[in-house]
Amino acid sequence: MKSFIKALLVPIVSGVMITAAFAPSSAWAQNRLIVQGGSPVPNPAYLNTYVAQQAGFFAEEGLDVEVRYTQGAALATQLAASNNADIADVTFEPYLLGYSQGLRGKFIYSRYDELIYWIAVPVDSPIKTPADLAGKTIGVASMASSSLTVARSILRDAGIKPTDKSFLPVGTGDQAIAALRSGQVQALSLWDAVYGSLERAGHKFRYIYHPRVGNVGNGGFFVSEKTLADKDAQLRGFLRAQVKARVFIKENPEAALKMYWVANPAAKPQSPEEEAIKKGMQEITFKSAFFNDDPVKDFGVFDLEKVGSYMDVLKKEGVYKADLTPSDLVTNTLIEAVNDIDPAPVREMADKWGK
Structure with a gap:
């Protein structure tokens, strides 16, 4: 302890x-x-x-x-x-x-x-389903974030094996948006309060939820x-x-x-x-x-x-x-x-x- x-x-x-x-x-x-x-x-x-x-x-x-x-x-x-x-x-x-x-x-x-964790992509992104995340890099707040755990599970459910290149720590605010806009990452895996704040700031997303436990x-x-x-x-x-x-x-x-x-x-x-x-x-x-x-x-x-x-x-x-x-x-x-x-x-x- x-x-x-x-x-x-x-x-x-x-x-x-x-x-x-x-x-x-x-x-x-x-x-x-x-x-x-x-x-x-x-x-x-x-x-x-x-x-x-x-x-x-x-x-x-x-x-x-x-x-x-x-x-x-x-x-x-x-x-x-x-x-x-x-x-x-x-x-x-x-x-x-x-x-x-x-x-x-x-x-x-x-x-x-x-579930307060889910994946977000820009509203005009070609990514529409978990399967579309294959080969993409997902931004997370940190490599210790619980949102990373949920994102891994979403990928596995879609038949995608997560790798070391699947995730990149990008924080939760302007840094995350900058990484998304620059193409460093193609999606974000954060949580409800962060997404709410980003939406309030004018950013619009399409959301991908866990297919089995998204309602938990x-x-x-x-x-x-x-x-x-x-x-x-x-x-x-x-x-x-x-x-x-x-x-x-x-x-x-x-x-x-x-x-x-x-x-x-x-x-x-x-x-x-x-x-x-x-x-x-x-x-x-x-x-x-x-x-x-x-x-x-x-x-x-x-x-x-x-x-x-x-x-x-x-x-x-x-x-x-x-x-x-x-x-x-x-x-x-x-x-x-x-x-x-x-x-x-x-x-x-x-x-x-x-x-």
Whole structure:
């Protein structure tokens, strides 16, 4: 376990952006919850938590919730697993990768309705199917990115054997677009939040999804075994607030967008208000589970069969070797106990917000 922690920390221990993640453990007070994000800055992926904070849903549960940020989901997962944070908002892959090194815990709420990793090509590209990727180079954020694992699986499903030349690290922003335009790469394998940001900036893509597990939600709120045992009531309150936040977002997405800008002022486009809202809405609604028509009772619930199919993909790609089942990774026990919330008062509150 210690060697795994060291391996995670060595590449970034000098970065000041993660200093707050290692605050003293006195923050482990019962009604105070630390939510550890896997990105270095505020992100629209955490919209539900920002809304739960600013709309008062956490306060209704008697909770003091702080969101912290760090460079990567692997470290965020480790911080939660080692009880240096209460909850990690992350995807499955880092936990499964670290399982053999002693990481233990459970995902208690599904944050996604679909796999967040897929391949993108320019809208005018001749590449239209996975088979068309044969002989092409795909840009990835880094060679350690989980999107690379999914891209490998997409290629294999199309009968293409990935090689050392199949992928090239290009980052996630302007560098990735430059690599695409210059022909260094012919496709990108990134994730939903990045694609949403690129689309907001005016870039248009055609998307290629995993043919077998593209509809699998692959992450959510992860907690350690200790947190699961010691903070049952607090976690239930946290999840109730999350469910209310999702109802609020669907009812009044513009108010939710403005709450995101409060959490991340740098994300607000520097343009007239009407145009800024239009661009902002494009980003937060991009492939977002917040705006689908699921009944409230299904918010956050894991589909164990789908989770199992994705675990099979990851195991075949060498992410983990242990003999695990979906129930070893996720649990619906807490969310099923709290998501019988009456949405009507929340919708009424959202409808009146800001008026």
